[in-house]
Amino acid sequence: MTSTLVRRHRPHPSTPSTADPHARARDWAEIQERMLVPLYEAVYGRLDVGAGTRLLGLGCGAGLALLMAAGRGASVCGVDTDEGRLALARERLGDPVRPADPVRLGLGGPESAPVSGFTVVTAFEPLPAPATGSPGGPAAAASTLTAAAALAERGGAVVLAGWGPPERCATSSVLRVGARLADPMCAPGRWRPSGRDDLETLAERAGLRPDGSGRVACPFGYADLDSAVRGLLSTGLFDAAERATDPTQVRKEIAEALHPYQRADGTVWMPNVLRYLIARV
Numbered sequence: 001m002t003s004t005l006v007r008r009h010r011p012h013p014s015t016p017s018t019a020d021p022h023a024r025a026r027d028w029a030e031i032q033e034r035m036l037v038p039l040y041e042a043v044y045g046r047l048d049v050g051a052g053t054r055l056l057g058l059g060c061g062a063g064l065a066l067l068m069a070a071g072r073g074a075s076v077c078g079v080d081t082d083e084g085r086l087a088l089a090r091e092r093l094g095d096p097v098r099p100a101d102p103v104r105l106g107l108g109g110p111e112s113a114p115v116s117g118f119t120v121v122t123a124f125e126p127l128p129a130p131a132t133g134s135p136g137g138p139a140a141a142a143s144t145l146t147a148a149a150a151l152a153e154r155g156g157a158v159v160l161a162g163w164g165p166p167e168r169c170a171t172s173s174v175l176r177v178g179a180r181l182a183d184p185m186c187a188p189g190r191w192r193p194s195g196r197d198d199l200e201t202l203a204e205r206a207g208l209r210p211d212g213s214g215r216v217a218c219p220f221g222y223a224d225l226d227s228a229v230r231g232l233l234s235t236g237l238f239d240a241a242e243r244a245t246d247p248t249q250v251r252k253e254i255a256e257a258l259h260p261y262q263r264a265d266g267t268v269w270m271p272n273v274l275r276y277l278i279a280r281v
Helices: 003-008 021-047 064-071 083-092 138-149 171-182 198-205 225-233 239-244 247-261
Strands: 054-058 075-080 104-107 118-123 152-163 209-217 220-222 268-270 273-280
Touching: 021 064, 021 083, 021 152, 021 209, 021 220, 021 225, 021 273, 054 064, 054 138, 064 075, 064 083, 075 083, 083 104, 118 138, 138 152, 138 198, 152 198, 171 239, 171 247, 198 209, 198 273, 220 225, 225 247, 225 268, 239 247, 247 268
Parallel strands: 054 075, 054 118, 075 104, 118 152
Antiparallel strands: 152 273, 209 273, 220 268
């Protein structure tokens, strides 16, 4: 993402409440989802995604990664547990790149996939770290990956993503705000930086064989402070903090944590490095 694109993207001002799931899904689609484009491009390039690729996107969000894969000639399916995001994906992918091969989307986890035999399965949203003991943490992630692996053909690739080293992820300082505000809530709202071998540990728990990894620069750039707050809230990483305190307080503290990354022209720029792992079934 270039600074020019960031300056041109100025969403409508947000409201004080962030509880509306439809508004949150729209913020994800319009502000946050494209921050992961460098990750999508790196993975697709490394796996040579194109004609002949049958791809399943876990947590496909508003469908941007699927759209990019379809644009490369791949046959794509997607599943997501967020009905609002999935509705936006249906809008975005309503007119298929190839009319004879429509995109199929399902609400839920891997069990919602309409077919099997995928050559590539992607889980692009950074996964929970193995040290986080929670119902929504690594055990659940490993279970989801196991179910996803069952949908891939033998030798197929399963792609996991996670945060890079905290010293190379400016966003980590903001995510810690959510962890602090969520305490003493349950662990799904807690966040800690990813360890070097976290993705490999998750893959092995799911019965997958690691087969290469990489790091990708994914800076988070926003038109202004309001856009940055809305984009970060749309990730769901601050939901527990909002339940533990209140949305107004969470927004205020996120904004304060973002001030060091706000530039003279009002834009917000946070360099990040994400890591991906390719594992084989």
